[in-house]
Amino acid sequence: MERDSDSGPLSFSPMDWQREFATFGEADYRARQLYSWLHSRRVLEYGEMTNLPKSLRQRLAQQFPLSPPDASHKAKGRDGTVKYLLRAADGARFEAVFLPSRSGASLCVSTQAGCTFHCSFCATGTLGLTRNLTAGEILHQVYFLANEHKLPSYRVLLMGMGEPLANFQQVIKALKHLVHPDGQACSPRRITVSTVGLRGRISHLARELPGVELALSLHFPGDGQRQQHMPAAKRFPLGDLFDELITSEGLGKVTLEYLLLEGVNDTREDAAALATLAYGVVPRQRKAIPPSRLRSRFRGFNACHVNLIEYNPLPSAEFQPTPYAKAEDFQNYLKAAGVYATYRRSRGRDIAAACGMLTASEGRPGA
Ligand code: SF4
Numbered sequence: 314m315e316r317d318s319d320s321g322p323l324s325f326s327p328m329d330w331q332r333e334f335a336t337f338g339e340a341d342y343r344a345r346q347l348y349s350w351l352h353s354r355r356v357l358e359y360g361e362m363t364n365l366p367k368s369l370r371q372r373l374a375q376q377f378p379l380s381p382p383d384a385s386h387k388a389k390g391r392d393g394t395v396k397y398l399l400r401a402a403d404g405a406r407f408e409a410v411f412l413p414s415r416s417g418a419s420l421c422v423s424t425q426a427g428c429t430f431h432c433s434f435c436a437t438g439t440l441g442l443t444r445n446l447t448a449g450e451i452l453h454q455v456y457f458l459a460n461e462h463k464l465p466s467y468r469v470l471l472m473g474m475g476e477p478l479a480n481f482q483q484v485i486k487a488l489k490h491l492v493h494p495d496g497q498a499c500s501p502r503r504i505t506v507s508t509v510g511l512r513g514r515i516s517h518l519a520r521e522l523p524g525v526e527l528a529l530s531l532h533f534p535g536d537g538q539r540q541q542h543m544p545a546a547k548r549f550p551l552g553d554l555f556d557e558l559i560t561s562e563g564l565g566k567v568t569l570e571y572l573l574l575e576g577v578n579d580t581r582e583d584a585a586a587l588a589t590l591a592y593g594v595v596p597r598q599r600k601a602i603p604p605s606r607l608r609s610r611f612r613g614f615n616a617c618h619v620n621l622i623e624y625n626p627l628p629s630a631e632f633q634p635t636p637y638a639k640a641e642d643f644q645n646y647l648k649a650a651g652v653y654a655t656y657r658r659s660r661g662r663d664i665a666a667a668c669g670m671l672t673a674s675e676g677r678p679g680a
Contacts, residue, residue, distance in 0.1 A: 321449025322377035323351060323456075324486050327495065333377075339369060345495070347373070352496030355456040357381055381453055382407075394660045397458070401426075401450065405443045407474050409454040411462050412660055419468040422454040424484050425475025430509060433542045434532070434572060434624070434632050437474045446475070448486035455491065469499065472507040472528065476545070478514035485521050492522065501525040502565050509545045510554045516561040523563035528620070529554075531569045533578050534586035551590070559593055568618045573635035573643065584643050588650035591617045619652055623659040634659070 325333070330344035343365065350362045357379055359370040382399040389395045395411040405426035412419040426443035428435070455469055469491060471477040477484045484506070491499045501524035508515065509530045518525060533539040539546040558567055569591060573579050621644055624634040635643070640656055647654035 320447040320483060320486060321453075322373075322379060323449035323452045324447065324483075324490070325377075326490075337372065343369065348495055352452075352490055352493060353498075355460050355497075357453070357456060357460075381457070382450065384409075384457060390660070392660060395462075399454065399457075403444075405446075407446060407450075407454075409458055409473060410660075411458050412470075413462075417466065417468065418462060418464050419470050420455055420458040420464075421470040421472050422451060422458070423473030423475055424451055424471055424477040424480045428475045429479065430476055430543070430545045432509070432530075432544070434574065434627070436627055439627070440474075442475075445480040445483060448483045448490070451483065451487035452490055455487075455497075467503075469504045470507065470528075471505065476509060476511070477506050478508045478511045478518065481514055481517070485518070488522050488525070505568075507570065509543055510549050510557075511545065512549045512553065512557070515557050515564065519561040519564035524565045526565040526568070527558075528568045528570050529558065531587075531590070532572050532574075534583055534590055538578065555590070555593065566618065568620050570620050570622060572622045572624045573640050574624055575633040575635045575639075577632060579635040579639060579643055581643075581646055584646040585650070587619065588647055588652050591619050591647070591652045593617070617652075619647055619654040621647075621654060621656045623657065625659040 327344055327348045330347055331341050334341070334344045346364055347362065350356045350365075356362060359365075359373045359379070362370055365373075380402055382401045384397050384399050386398040386400075387395055393413040397409045397411075398406060399409060400406050407423035407426045409423060410421040412421055423446060425445050427440040428437045429442040430438060431441075432438040451471075454473075455467075458464075459467055471484065488501075488504060488506075491497050491504065492501055501522050504522075505526040505528050506518060507528040507530060515527065518527070530543075531539075533542060536546070536550050539551065558564070569587070571578075571587060621640060623640065624632060626633055634640075644654050644656045
């Protein structure tokens with residue numbers, strides 16, 4: 314990990330701290346103690362690091378302020394979802410969400426304040442991009458949520474505001490801290506990166522963090538509609554995208570994310586096209602990937618897991634969610650085709666928990 318002072322002190326590696334400490338005559342073991350306080354115990358106040366000398370704590374506070382974003386605005390949903398609107402010192406706003414479930418909590422964090430990609434169904438897409446978040450700001454969201462909800466373990470979802478792979482360096486830096494054995498020691502298999510798919514970045518992610526899981530925001534089973542509603546897809550047609558997915562050595566489980574939009578992408582023909590994609594039959598090749606290869610890629614299944622998602626409509630009401638009975642029919646079609654498909658009801662609907670909705674309801678971020 315390279316030292317990058319703009320990423321904030323939370324992004325410093327143990328070696329970075331050793332170098333800093335050497336300049337003011339502190340021993341190496343102090344750097345390891347500090348790293349453990351920050352990344353293993355998730356203590357975000359130097360004053361509480363009681364095994365460090367008081368003079369060192371004061372110096373750290375002066376030279377390396379942790380400057381946590383303000384997190385005073387939060388909303389709790391009936392299903393236990395808690396959404397936080399965070400505000401950095403420069404006014405950039407972004408969202409982080411605690412998602413409890415019977416199988417354990419997930420922490421959904423943002424990687425950008427806003428987004429450049431303008432997907433037509435997405436609240437964040439209406440905001441434009443204020444700026445990329447730093448590795449420190451991404452980590453801070455995870456530690457803050459884990460501390461708030463007293464979690465010894467959790468899944469991390471990079472599914473909040475922004476396109477993670479468009480902020481590649483900072484995202485990788487943050488994730489390497491999360492999996493660091495002297496930090497949270499998260500398994501990469503408990504980290505899911507959501508992406509619309511950016512050329513070359515999926516394979517790069519897999520090389521940097523083997524085992525990391527990927528949620529591909531597919532949403533439309535053909536290039537025409539996908540490119541119409543997701544401008545980023547124009548630069549990476551489905552054929553090329555699936556080639557990269559299938560050939561990215563080291564990539565963990567892949568899930569296809571599919572928002573069900575009434576009358577837009579929820580017909581039986583759409584389900585059939587989606588099932589074909591889930592089997593790795595890419596439109597350009599028109600031939601199936603050998604099942605043995607798919608089995609290793611999709612963890613023993615012959616096809617990708619498809620996650621159907623209930624849409625949380627925006628105030629513009631341009632799209633509406635597919636009614637439940639029709640969504641069930643769509644899911645059953647996929648199951649009958651041998652595709653493992655789940656249907657996820659919208660979480661925290663009563664608190665605008667879809668990505669970007671809370672920020673959008675308060676106006677442009679950074680404004
Ligand atoms: S869906 Fe993702 S990539 Fe598209 S606008 Fe929203 S945050 Fe950006």
